[in-house]
Amino acid sequence: MADTVTLLLIAAAGMSTALGGISIVAIRRLTHRMHDTILGLGAGIMLGVSVFDLLLQLGEHSSEDWLLIAAGIVTGAAVITLLIVLIRKMPLPMPFVKNPTTVTTGAAFLLFIALLIHNLPEGLATGIGYGHGPTTFGNTIALSIAFQNVPEGLLVAVAVLAETGSKRAGFGYAVLSGAVEPAAGYIAYFTLSISPATVGVISGFAAGAMLAVVFFQMMPESHRHGYRVPATAALAAGVLLVVAMNLMLGQISF
Template sequence: MWDWFVGLSPTMQTLLATLFTWGMTAAGASLVFTAKRVNQKVMDGMLAFAGGVMIAASFWSLLQPAIDMAEDGPVPSWIPAAVGFMLGGLFLWGVDKLLPHLHPALDQTGSESGKRGAEGIRPESYRRSTLLVLAITLHNIPEGFAVGVAFGMVAQTGDMSQLIGAVTLAIGMGLQNFPEGTSVSMPLRREGMSRGKAFWYGQLSGFVEPVSALLGLWLVSFVQPLLPYALAFAAGAMIFVTAEEVIPGSQENGNRDLAAIWLMIGFTVMMILDVALG
């Protein structure tokens, strides 16, 4: 199976990897068929775990390779990492201000009503289901882009150890996509939406990952000098999402200690995957 995967084109490798991450979003959304609700502590723990995975992946899978690749470049190796990292965060900050969305964590207890807590331009003009899907879509843009850039790095260098690292990154992104699918489908089901429709909206948010991954792959394939900046850009975008939404969402229901422990577990799992396999 591995030999078959190695023989594929970078585009097919990227597509298959992000179809897996999309599938994990769908798997999380499918809980709507088996449960009426997810225990709040379980949900907060899953969100915190996702945050830990994203933080670890941002360094070991993205920032560290960006610094390593820039060592022989025309500027100090920290410049591409620093510039790309900040640009990634600023880009997601801008998208966060423009894209109408509703933080999924606000709806876990069912206590929120209307569109209180919605952000972006004219969120009141959109249906609740649309705002929830757009929120997770916002999360998935940098995740898919990161996977695509990682496979683009393999295409540029031909280093098989980096291919293992790219696959490891996709596995990590898949693990943290599971609670994101759940965080869309379960609130919609509680509001009376059918199970099938709630699942549809939950998995739909993962569709952006293959698209943004292919964008990242093609970008660095055509403009190789941008690769260290692109890796750091993806890291900055992921850290912004983690700090702005994932970590606060995991703690706002009072389970702060639990969330902190699961964030550390997620970080440790992704660190082990990256260091041991990549």
């Protein structure tokens, strides 16, 4: 049965982008170096969550369904890749291109869409983590996701602010980019509560989708301005952070 605490925790993890969004009150601009570092960190945390939490720990619990997990990984990666390719081909509305001095107009909306898609598997992961209620395992995933949502919300807010000159729009789009997380989280949570046997395939799907987002979208974007070294260092830090969190919360032992 769905309990309110679990549902609230899923919402809170996803909506932490709002915390990043509200930070534009203090931080109005980000250097390219900072932008690339934030993306690297987010990518590292996603890699950590997909490998250590979704695949290693859940895969262990459903060892007989390895074929289903594999099918989930392939499907998740394919669906996300297709989604990104299709969206890049679509003529997108650029709702807030108002500032003619911006170097690349429309970049903010593209970043918003990119982070929106990227938040789908993060929401799924949170919902899967809380599949058995507010457990330590669930908290480990939710904390990891919430942690990187803050700077990612700030990325969206700063980009939108640069194009519109409106802090309110910046904050609004940061919140909106995170809103897909609780939605995806609830889909995963309720699917698992109806049919617990789907845990392998859903975990595989979320992990595959995360890996696709990381390799197809975040890594190239984080290298675009030439700050590969700080982006790579941040990626390693992100993976380490997830491992450390799992160790501290007693989820894994070496």
